[in-house]
Amino acid sequence: MLPKPVRMLLAPVLAAIAVLVTAPSVRACDIPAAVQTIDPPGYYDDASGYAEAVKPMRNFVSRLNTAAGKGDWSCALTLLDSWAQSDALMGHISGYQGYYERSWAGTDFAMVILHMPRGFRDENRARFAAIDPWLERIAIATRDAEAINHLHNNLVYWAGLNLIAIGTVTGNSSLFDSGLLRIREGIRDIEPDGALAREVKRGNRALHYHTFALIPLVFAAELARSRNIDLYRENDGAIGRLANLVIEAVDDPQSFTTITPIKQDLFPWTFRDELCWVEPYYARFRDSRLPALIAPRRPFDEWRLGGNVTAFWGAPLP
Incomplete structure (x- = not known):
């Protein structure tokens, strides 16, 4: 056992370490379980059912955006990497609202990445090996979603932003151009x-x-x-x-x-x-x-x- 004078000197240090270990900050990047399928009822069809169904995905988005807002890019990247590895949100959608939700979420993910400092993105390029293809799958699903395309309204414009944002992040000109067609439809409208x-x-x-x-x-x-x-x-x-x-x-x-x-x-x-x-x-x-x-x-x-x-x-x- 350490001598009592030494223990007394070390006590404040040990207490500080204990606080750091148990502080909320070390748990700030807890990763919500991946939502495999986003398929809520329509917002105007069942408002309470809709709110309950989108809660897990919105919780993830909130954590991601909070990390971005704090400049905690390591946490933001970890969150995106985790969901990309799980191919989140890419399950079958039986209704129509899920197509809108996935499009909006993919836009958010891309916007967070666009806000990341260029140096940070370059240093972590290897981790985007899973994230970029996942974002492209979200964008392709949005591009091909007849539940959106037949509407020719604001949701088509939002799909256009999804494609442009993800196309910008991944350098995919085909996605960018598909988004541009939808945005130009909105401008013509x-x-x-x-x-x-x-x-x-x-x-x-x-x-x-x-x-x-x-x-x-x-x-x-x-x-x-x-x-x-x-x-x-x-x-x-x-x-x-x-x-x-x-x-x-x-x-x-x-x-x-x-x-x-x-x-x-x-x-x-x-x-x-x-x-x-x-x-x-x-x-x-x-x-x-x-x-x-x-x-x-x-x-x-x-x-x-x-x-x-x-x-x-x-x-x-x-």
Whole structure:
């Protein structure tokens, strides 16, 4: 046994070690069990059943995005590697909602990787040997999903962002180009007044879906710039027209009556985190109307886009 004076000197050190060993930080990268199949009921068909079914996948996404937000790239990579090794989310889908969920999740995974410092990605290139093919399988399943493709609405645009983001991460030009076709469909859908005819048909949710449709178009436009493609210019600046429609509606919801006379019902998140597109849009165009819209809402957090959008895309406000 050590002499008592030595034990007394070592006691604080041993206590500190004990705290470190049991601290939550060492458990911060606990990896949720892989979800093999994401196949919830439709959101509008069974809201409570939907919420329960997507919980395990959303829990994983939350841990991944939290790690990214903290800059804990080692944990983020470990989470992705684990699910890639299990070929997560690639099981059979019997309904339709699962195709949307898998597409959104794959977009999030790719966005997290795009936020990783280039040096970290280069140092860990070997670990992407499992992750990249898994992401490509998710993207191919999204590309080929008739449950999405026949809709020709905002979900097709989200599928386009999925393909562009994953194509960018993996260097797969075929996936990128398939995504570009879907995003350009969305850009062509924007009418001279900024409206989207298919989203107008959503009745009292039309404004919500205009906002939701704008998200993938803006983020795809940002990613496309890496290939010297300026989607903001296409269809006579159509993305800007849709953005203007939404900005005006945020400032004055009555302005949307020029698009439809139906009273609009918004989800609590419609004019909150689903306005996340304003971060890259303001950084790009410095629209003077946006700081007043952005400031009280920061930080914007969107689970489909890597979490804290403000941290990765935001620009200083005046």
